[in-house]
Amino acid sequence: MWNPFLVWLCIAGTIIFGSQGEQTSQGEEPSQEKVVQTSQGPIRGYKSPDYNVFQFWNIPYATAPTGVDRYKAPLAPPTWEETFNATNRGIICPQGISNDNLVEQEDCLVANVYAPDTQTPNASLPVLVVVHGGGYLIGHGDEIPPIALVNSQKIVAVTFNYRLGVHGFLCLGTEVAPGNAGMKDQVALLRWVHRNIAAFGGDPGKVTIAGCSAGGSSVDTLMLSDTTSGLFHQIISESGCSLAPFGIQMDPLKNAVDHAALLNFTYTDDITALGEFYASLSTELLTSGTLVSEIIAGNPGYLFFQPCVERDIGQERFLADAPIDILRNGNYTKVPTIYGYADMEYIGGGMIFDSWQNEVQNSFENVLPVDLKFENETQRNSAANAAKQFYFGGEVTNTSRIEFVNYMTDVMFVHPILRGVSLQIEAGNDQVYLYQYGFVHNNSITLPGDDLPRGASHCEQMETAFKHIGSKEPSQEFLEMADKMGELYLNFILTGNPNRGADSTWPVWEPVNDTDTRTTYYLIRATAEVINTENNQEIVGNFTSRVEFWDQIYVDNDIRRPIPPPEVVNAATINIITNKTLFVFAIIVLSCSYNIGI
The missing domain is CATH 3.40.50.1820 (Alpha/Beta hydrolase fold, catalytic domain)
Structure with missing residues (x-):
């Protein structure tokens, strides 16, 4: 039977991953370089051949934990003494869509900075931070760079990756998977911008966050989080919001249980065992295996992983209440x-x-x-x-x-x-x-x-801008x-x-x-x-x-x-909405x- 989702994957893969624009390869020398000094160490970027803009690609803004810790909040970024060459692009977070020009890896938390070639010393320009879309399931920061806006010489812009799908949004309310790792990545990026953007000529006191679809939902939800105070000052939310059907998980435990069932795990009211199961899975199984084969098979149990309302386990929570209530x-x-x-x-x-x-x-x-x-x-x-x-x-x-x-x-x-x-x-x-x-x-x-x-x-207004x-x-x-x-x-x-x-x-x-x-x-x-x-x-x-x-x-x-994951739950109490409804959405x-x- 013809599967519309498979067709969509082909289309989206071509659009999101097939047009990467200019790229400096490992062996190619940029025409004009610029080195900036950040809190991590010196970083080298290069001048765009098409715009009067310097580009700095794949700068680690945080470290994604791996192994049994892969669902936790991001760790501090690396530091270096030698100059970091931010002249190669192509790192994306695991998502099960392959492309020869892109590299999937778990340690994928990188930022791209676009800074005008201004002749003004000690420039302090307003900053635009763009959150990419993709249903919290696919995408990367280099999809549609706002380089044309930066070419106005009036702003500095930042794009970035964050963890996606199960990696970014498994929400069990446990030490293994507290929830909202992908949103905590976004907060870490904003904190990185606050510390470092002045080195690129940006003003940390004048930051606008923008996004479309899941990106629009993200920036709207960032506004509602206690963890983002002072990190941005304006918002552009296109084609998405915190109240959208794709904006938040209504029942994150049920989503995790149903998703685990696709991988032949039987839930027995033991959230700890469920977390251990997810911690044991390989990256390949979490992305390509489930995402493609189960949906092609028409299994109605496949669900999204999105932001969630977190349970208090003594750690910093990104979202403690439902967006509608906030x-x-x-x-x-x-x-x-x-x-x-x-x-x-x-x-x-x-x-x-x-x-x-x-x-x-x-x-x-x-x-x-x-x-x-x-x-x-x-x-x-x-x-x-x-x-x-x-x-x-x-x-x-x-x-x-x-x-x-x-x-x-x-x-x-x-x-x-x-x-x-x-x-x-x-x-x-x-x-x-x-x-x-x-x-x-x-x-x-x-x-x-x-x-x-x-x-x-969908999102045509931001594409046009x-x-x-x-x-x-x-x-x-x-x-x-x-x-x-x-x-x-x-x-x-x-x-x-x-x-x-x-x-x-x-x-x-x-x-x-x-x-x-x-x-x-x-x-x-x-x-x-x-x-x-x-x-x-x-x-x-x-x-x-x-x-x-x-x-x-x-x-x-x-x-x-939306409800947070409970400490103890009976499997019968989590069947709130039919799998079919969520699959259709x-x-x-x-x-x-x-x-x-x-």
């Missing part, structure tokens, strides 16, 4: 933030609609948001029927492709982002900028059928939009305000000032517009009513909160990364 309590540092989403986030997943038509038609309850809590099956079926009627008119047919795209766009991206923004406004953050991106160009994804509408796809060019020669319209989006990003990084200046033809972008995030918002298509939904209902895809529908669903039903999250990893 947002509601307002107990976090509020910083200027941009939240963006594409108007057709899931258009790439629409390519595989045919393989999901029967599932959506016959078992719609399996694609409801995983954070909805139902008292019984009757209530669950009622919500499923209401959503099916609203989006599909009650019948999912072979002509329902665009309706499927709209549904998944809303439940996975748009509505979670808007819920989070509303909670931030309620908590008193008056510096939140929200926008919808709908610019379409010659490299944008299109669905089969001339009569289907077009829209921007970074001038990431697709397979076709870019159009003049794309290059002009890339300049405008890049300027928008730069203005925000420099000032905390994205507006492009008095000479801009774009309207002023005001921060959200109402918890009803649908009243007025910023829309970027061929140009920018300020949309007031009270006077203008011509929103792409009847957007306003779609959001209002989900608002009511969440009013009518309880919210299911796993496939959906990865499938929507048609053009860029979540």
Whole structure:
């Protein structure tokens, strides 16, 4: 049987790993070098042949523990006396996707720094730190470097790897696997930036963190962690947030138990034994063996590993409470933030609609948001029927492709982002900028059928701001939009305000000032517009009513909160949500990364 996930792996592998851009090999001498002195020792980078930018690749910012300690927090980075040659790239964290130009290794915690060739002595420029996407399962820091922004000579940028999948997000609440190793890697990177970025001409007191999809979810969640105080000062969160279905594990112990079952481990209420089992596994078995063969076999038990709410075991915790509760309590540092989403986030997943038509038609309850809590099956079926009627008119047919795209766009991206923004406004953050991106160009994804509408796809807004060019020669319209989006990003990084200046033809972008995030918002298509939904209902895809529908669903039903792993658990108590539901969401999250990893 044709497997959509296998097709997605091929596509994502080509996109994420197939275009590495310029690279200095072991035997090639860079044209122009630069040596900086860091807390670890001297580091040598080289001048890009295409930009007025120095590049420093694969700098160890921390040490990933290995062996039985591989699921623990990162260790201190190495130091050296001789100059470290940061001129070779290609290290990635284990993820089971091979590429001749990339090297998978457990000790993969490396950073890449892009610094302008400024002639200003002792420069102290604002810093952009980019967190890559990939569903917390695949990806690496060198996917889409923001070198075009750095070429403005106005900022310094950092990209990096963090541990993925089981390595990064096994969460047992034990000494072996406390949880959130991958997020603790991200915190370690920010601490490294705080200590060392001045050596590259950056200002540690002016750091913006940015990411798309799982990267967007990451930066949003970093804001909620007590461990990140003072490490960053602004956020750009694109196509993802802490409340997204792929943003957090609802039941990390159940995920670990079900995943271990795929590897023939029988859980007997002994978390210690479960941890010892995971500690004994080889890297190869944890990645390629399970990730590929079990999903191809169609096993519905495969689950994601994502950030989790940690149990207190006397160690530093990255996340002690559910994101929804932290947002509601307002107990976090509020910083200027941009939240963006594409108007057709899931258009790439629409390519595989045919393989999901029967599932959506016959078992719609399996694609409801995983954070909805139902008292019984009757209530669950009622919500499923209401959503099916609203989006599909009650019948999912072979002509329902665009309706499927709209549904998944809303439940996975748009509505979670808007819920989070509303909670931030309620908590008193008056510096939140929200926008919808709908610019379409010659490299944008299109669905089969001339009569289907077009829209921007998952993470396309960040790709545009970074001038990431697709397979076709870019159009003049794309290059002009890339300049405008890049300027928008730069203005925000420099000032905390994205507006492009008095000479801009774009309207002023005001921060959200109402918890009803649908009243007025910023829309970027061929140009920018300020949309007031009270006077203008011509929103792409009847957007306003779609959001209002989900608002009511969440009013009518309880919210299911993520739980930390317990000290002692009975196996019968962890079967909270069906394997099938989580599997469907796993496939959906990865499938929507048609053009860029979540």
